[in-house]
Amino acid sequence: MSITRFAVPLLAAVALLPVVPAVAAAGGLSWQLCSAVARGWDPDDQRTECALVPVPVDYADPGGPKIDLAVSRIRATGERAGAVLLNPGGPGQSGLGMPGSIADSHAGGIGLHHDLVGFDPRGVGYSADLPCQMESPEPDPGVPDRDKAREAAERIAKANRECVDAHPAFVRNLTTPTIARDMDRIREALGEDKIGYYGVSWGTALGAQYRSLFDEHVDKMLLDSVMPPDLSVTTMDDDQATAGENTFHDFASWIARYDSVYHFGTTEPQVAKVLLELRDKYGATVNGMLANPRREWPDLAKQLVAIRAGDQPVVKKTTPSGFGWDGEPSAFNHAQQAALLCNESPSPRDFDTIWQHRLDHMKRLPVAGGYGLYEQLCVGWPLAARPWVFEKGTSPLQLVGHLYEPVTPIGWALAMQHRIGGALMTVEDDAHGSLSSLPCADAAVTFFDTGRTTSASCAGAPTPKP
Template identity: 60%
Template sequence: MPRNRVAIVLLATTMAALTAPALASASPASLDWKLCKDVAKGWEPADDQRTECAMVPVPVDYAQPEGRKIDIAVSRRKATDPARRRGVVLLNPGGPGQSGIHEPRWITDSKAAGIGVDHDLIGFDPRGVDYSADDVACPPLPGDDAEPPSSLPDKEKARFVFERDAKVNQRCVTADPEFVRNLTTENVARDMDRIREALGEAKIGFYGVSWGTALGAAYRTAFDSRVDRMLLDSVMSPTFDVGAMDDAMVAAGEITARDFAAWIARYDAVYHFGDRQPAVLEALLKLRDEHGETVTNHLAGPRREWANAAKALAALRDGGAPSTKPVAGQGRGFGWDVNPNGFNTFQQTAILCNASEGPRDFETIWQRRLERISAYPAIASPGFWNGRCAGWPLPVQPWKFTPGTSPLQLVGHTYEPVTPIGWAVAMRERIGGALLTIEDDHHGSLSSLPCASRAVEFFSTGKTDDGSCAGAPIPPPSGR
């Protein structure tokens, strides 16, 4: 799951890849490190020239380790105190589909920068993203974004979109079925172990956010003895179903919307929606019925944006224009010559749909959508992931996470709608570890808070934490 608001072969083959081929150990490679700015097209000009880049070859299919290969792009920032260096920490920002090669610089610029004092910080683009084999030959075609005729009833509009997306999914899988069926969380974890080998490290630390927490759980499941310390922030559910993910996210968003209405009621002198939560909620839902998704996005927005959201909603009520969201472009290329854009939507779809244990047929998905809208009327959302796996033709490879003994720190966020706190509790029950609770709703916020010091301490000492810490405060209301 990316960091936004409201911001996957048969079982026998999978199990074979989890055992002998995945665990086979090669001699450490001698990586050809170069300054990223000298080799990587489009590298960020703000980089201070500390970041080095290299490529690590991995098999496309770990069940056939001598078969087709791809290169995984890796970055490094060396420990700033070499005398205290105790190893490496691999970093993943989430997604899936999100680039991670810039993570070492971003962590260096965060409140968790202390991790890089005694550890090399290692970033990488997961397979299928930017510099790491972002080469599925599936360019968009006319009709891929076609909208249903406005005259159709709601169910037939949904069916139109489902069938449109199913054709795109099937075409993209057919373009390179071997590569696409091997776009899995477990294979990215195996790629991480090849990175470990190439670095010449017996063990690695890992810091993962959002989907990166599932990646960490997959690595620890397969390679527990090779984990030094692992921290997982904004934790995914240990079982995966895109429909269930929507259910949990919309339920959390419903709570946020009602809390937001209560907050606005406390500042009626500023926003004039009413001084009681029920009246404010009624007014907001009326506004939503008139303006749609623009209002819904504000209702489920994070607490740090409540003042701005309330101001925008009041302006919209009084005749202001709705805001629009930017649309990201697509970059293409190969290896260091890729045109990086930081994200690959189809890689995300493949990772998720290869793992999702939920239904893939239209009628079941439609019924779940109706139930979701009915159960959570303030948000009344069909779900962000609803229908993502339409027509997905490959067999399910479900996540099978298991407990380990290596040091594990989980981090959950009390009010967060993107990865609800219940997922962190469920993951702890499945794989173990300590759970630090942050009193905020900000996805993956640990590195931006003062209590990032606890992450630094964990990687330096191994001390885990079952306590809590404060998030950023809600800003005061802004005048109109």
């Protein structure tokens, strides 16, 4: 999740169970096929292995309660030179499947000389899935009634308090530095003095944190679709909405170019007017179609044509998550995301301030101003914020930014580069974390093999036709 502008699926909650014994043996981890130990795993997957790494709930109390982190691996297919740890972002997103997705991508060459290692961060999926029933705010295309909005905020605040009260030590330790320390325990369990890292979206902040704490243990680090160096969910909402406003008008212009196909109008203002009328009629579902990456435009335009013709929009449903190897693999944990963001963002917690910010956004950005979700997640969050602290390091660092992306705008990558250093490669697209899907991912392969960075520009996928 990687981080998105829109509401994320809320997975059904389960209770935290007693910690299961770690699958570890003296001298290393006991690897087994994930398909053999993880219920719900693809039974045809005969290359991905899984193991558990024990870590303390609180690193200030290393002898206290522990949980197990689920780790996955695809072994290097050639002469092995090390391991690359992977994280897809979110926060809240499972990373166990990332070795397979990277291996099958244009960046798959990384796996020739390196083991590809994924993991579920604490609070997600097989790594002690956080079982809180959280309220998820929906993007609203218009200004809702203030009393209705306050009532929704009170539900969010209640859910936040209940989650912290039910699991105080666990939730308090859902922070980026804690997960960076978890990564170092994984490194130790792998028997590596240094480890490579490939992070996307929020995973770039995790990488920056790991490098700040453990630079001497970083072999090489690549960060794609880069987060800002200072976390503020207020600023995130504003920056993403600003970029989303531009994307909406680009989308409307694209539809106008193909009026013979879609019949929404021949100019951007005509198309924008029709799309906003559909949004006013159908609400959040249509609202979530208006500022998406270019690769999705043909399918979204087709859906919008069907909606205009009277078809009801389809709302996707999610399936329950589980715990440990006996649970189903869950792709996302909404509660873990809220905890990480709210534990670290020094943003307002009160409804009145957040409501006014929303009104200001919608006045300045009439289309995308209502997309903001992150500030609302922290209404009533009872724990004090502990802001990120990132520092420069000496290990090889490659940043990748996307020129037109609304999810992690290019300005964030520039700010992060200024804070922590590294070379910045720019991709000429608007797709979040797309490097591995492009031919220029060979730059990533070269980087992990040689440490050679680049400041080149990379052509993204062309804007599609209907």
